[in-house]
Each structure stands twice: as structure tokens, then as C-alpha cells.
Amino acid sequence: MIWETIRLALRSVRRNALRSFLTLLGIVIGVAAVIAMLTIGSGTTQKVKADISKLGSNLLVVRSGRFNGPRSSDTVARPLEEKDAEALSRQLSGARAIAPAAQKQVRAVFGTESLVTGVTGTESAFLEARDWTLASGRVFSESETRSGAGVCLIGETVRQQFFGAGDPVGEAIRVNQMSCQVIGLLEAKGYTGFGQDQDNVVLMPLHAFQRRIAGNRNVDNIYVAADEATPTSILLPRVEGILRDARRVPPDGENDFDIRDMTQIADTMASATATMTGMLGAVAGVSLLVGGIGIMNIMLVSVTERTREIGIRLAIGAHERHILIQFLVEATVLSLLGGIIGILLGLSLAGLAAVTMSIPFAPSPAVILLAVGFSALIGMVFGFFPALRGARLDPIEALRHE
């Protein structure tokens, strides 16, 4: 009986193929939007989480000036200095690695090739703090760091631009007129969730950077990585205390530096993604509602068109429930069909987005099942009223209907 009804429903959908398709568009678009969004959303979240952990887990980043609120115009933010990092190294407990760093975008040249790249002057502890590893070569030696020797570590993008697949270690590149010898190659890290190439980098000793590239003694950031046993929330006030001391901030004065907790940023970002997903979900919900009303409309038309058929069926032995089920199944089949097309479309869109945005393609079986269930539900809910109307028809009136 139920198979019979489903077959009948499919036949009626096929008979009015174009009309059915147009009716389905609302459902198709709604479901496709939900599926695409949730799939892209979870891919992005995965990517962001991976990026944050690439930044270094349990990482505090100190920057000069105040991060929150406007800077007062009369006081120029006082830069960080190397001695601030040294004070931390001496006094801070619970840290795994501490590294001062200064950055600038400059042009690097090798032979006839050139590339604008992010140059960072820092110490070997920087790699530890950020959980970066070397693919080949070695890190800066103690004496290279102290003297600010002309040596550097390069990222994969820089290697590819200058050396192709070849071994860069031992070659000399020019960074902003300064010649430096490549002593190591960084492990490739790919793009961030925001499309930033993390492999287009050159690392050199801080002193070399300050003298030859920046032309000042400033430090832009100090990276502080917490050890296993120390949560960043505990480490942060300690860092703050030591830096206030080192920079002689008066007891009632505000910090002239800013400490960011990357773990916290990860959480913020994750919740921002969730909010975004929720908002887009609401939009998709509206389009599903519109789709449902479309189904209701077409089912009402269908019931009216087939009034005579309903009359015949009632006269030759159908009960109200048979008619009700017939139209309910038809509405459900219709909307389920829309749901399935929508799922396929949504997954294709998400797949496309995954490729172009280089995020993982993360379809969730639960979400897909939910979409199937939901579209069936829409058919039942919005098909119910028209079906009931058909079932309640007076057989004689229905038979007289032209």
C-alpha cells in the first residue's frame, strides 16, 4: 500500500516535472544553503583551530602600546625593547620559550628572482614558542644571535621562488641590500584561514634585523609560550607584573604594552564562526519556510485539479485516510526530492569552496541526515492542510466537479 502510494506520488511529480521543479526550488536553495554553510563553517572552524595551534599553543604575545581603547594622542606608544624580553627570561617561571621579534615586509632577491616577503628578526626560541620546526639545516647559533650574523632561515614559498625544489642551505640571498646565508629551511605550514601564506617568511637574528633592516632597536612582539603545567591565564598576570617593573610603569599607571592570549583568541574566533553559522542558518530557515509555503501552494493546486479524481476514489471505496495519505506522501516525496537535490548542490558548493579557500572539506553525516529529515518534515507539515482538504471533500460534489 505505501509503496503503491509512493509510486503514485513519484508518477504525479514526474507528470508535472517543470512545475514540480519550480516548486522545489525554495527547498533546494534552502537545504543547499544550510548544507553548504554548515560544511564550509565546520571546515573553517577546523582550519582556524589548526591555524591557532600553528601560532603556537598556550602562547602569549606581548605588543607595545595598549591594544584596547584609543591611544591618547599626547603619549606616543613606547616600543618594547630587548631588555624587556631579557627581564622575562630572568624572572618568569612557567614559560617554555621566550622570544623577542621584530617584523617587516621587504623585498628579497636571489639571482634574477625577487619576492616581497615577511622578514622577522628574532632568536632560536621563536621556533620553540611557535611550534615551528625545521625541514632541513640548523637554527641560529648562540654567537650568531649575539653578533647579529648575516644568516637566515627561509620558508617553503621563498625556497620555491628562489631554488625550486633544490636545497637552499648554504646559498646566499639578499634581503633589503643585506646579504645573508641560508642555514635552514622551515617546515611548510600552508595558508591561514584568512588566506595568508605562512611560508612566505625569512627569519634572521634580531640584531641583524635591527641593524640592517629596521635601523632601530625596537622589538615589535615578545612571544611567551607557557609550559605544560602552566595555563596562560596564570602566566599572563606574571608577565604583566615583570614587564611593569622592567618598564617602570607607575603603580597607578596603565600598561604601556598589551598582552594577547592566543588561546582566548582561538575561542573568540570559534564563537564568532558559530555566530556567523547561526545567522546564516536563520536565513536558510526563512528560505525553507518559503519553500514549505511553495509546497503547500502547489499541493492546494494539485488537490483542486484532481477534485474529480478524489471523488472517483472516494466513490469506489477509498477512506478519508487513503486520500490524506496519498497527498501527504506526494508532498513529502516532493519536498524530500528537493532536499536531496539541495544536499547534493550544497555539498558541491562546499567542495568547491574547500578547494578555492584551501580549507578542509568536512561534510557531516549528522547534518545531512538532519537535512533529509527536515525536508521530509516540511513536506508533511505544509502538505497536511492541502491533503486534509482533499480528504474532506464531499464525494458527490467532487464527482460533479468539472
Next chain:
Amino acid sequence: MSGAPLINFDKVWKTYGEGEARVNALAGVDLAIPRGQFVAIMGPSGSGKSTAMNIVGCLDTPTAGTYSFMGVDAGRLDRGRRATLRNLHIGFVFQGYNLLPRTTAVENVELPLIYRGVAHTERRQLAMQALAEVGLIGREHHTPAELSGGQQQRVAIARAIVSRPTLLVADEPTGNLDTARSHEIMDLLTRLNQDLGLTIVMVTHEPDIAAYAGRTVRFLDGHVASDARTAEAAL
């Protein structure tokens, strides 16, 4: 013929409309039809024949009076129970064939069985048998649009008898057919009445069609004007 008649009208009234537009389609009909009879209903247009057929077939209920089917007061039954009565005991043949369009002959014939919950293979077999009984084998996969008027009416009859009903209600079954087709259909109905003991109530305007029935009831202005056995000799 034992016990109560299969069909019994007791002062049945059917009124349509209100006030000025009030019409008494049936005005006190008394009529009893026992099992196994083949009855022709005649009368001028608007005399209430179709209204009476709808009540006979438990599609409609009287405004006043009592209509009993198999001894049950059908007018007091709710929609669901009347649907069950139709499902189990009544086959309809309508004036305009009323087959489902774009649905093959055999599928049309299967319909009543679907609503009786008969399984697929048995259903197909019974439908083919009914089509054979009306002489339509070889045409079972044609849709109504691909069949002649007489063939469509035979499909409609097959659909009405496939569930082996007690009563066949036919409202002008030959109304759209030429003389030769009409007589084919009437031969078929006569055979069903004699071989299966099927009770048939049939509306017709044509005396030579009515002559096939054993009894002719004439309606006039909503009541029974005459009721007579058809002389065998009339055939």
C-alpha cells in the same frame, strides 16, 4: 430472497438549497429492491434519479426518511462507515466513465482492491480476470485516451465488479454509446446479474435499454410514479 430487502427507501426526502432556491430532489420515495434484482430507473430529467442513486450507493444521505442498505440505516452512518460499506459492497458505474486519466486500464480496475488492502500479485490477477469478464483482454495496458467509448465503459464496469460487490449502481451506463455498443454493455450486465447474482440498479432514458432489466421504476418530480415488472416478451 430472504429477510430484509437489500435496498429500502422509506419516505425518503432530499432537499437542496434554502428559501426561494429550495428544491425537493426527492419527495417521499418508497422503494424496496431485493437481492439479485436488475432494476431500471427511468424518468424525465430532474426527476431525482441521480439523487436517488447517490443515496442507494451510500454516497449521500437523505434529508428526511430512512434509507436502509442490507438492513442497516445508512443515513445514520458517519462518513467513514459509509466509505467502508462502499468499499465492501458497492460498485459504481458513472455516466461519464470516470476513469482516472493517464492510468492504464488494469491499474484503473485495481483501484478498489488497493483500498481493500489486496496484495499486489493477487490484485493484478483479479483485475485481469475482471477485464476478461468484460471482454477487454489485450487492452489492459492502454490508458483511457487510447480506448474507445465502449471500451472505456467496459473498463469502468470491470472496476465496479472486480471486488465482487453485492450491488452495482449504474447511472446511465450507455448514455454516451452508440446502439451496438449499448447492447453489448447490456448483454454484459445481464450476464453479470444472472451468473453472479449481482443486484443492479441502473438509470436510463432509453426504453430498449430498460427492457434488459426485470423491473422498471419510473420517477416523477421526486417520487416513484410507477413500478412494473418488465414483460419477458419485451426482450
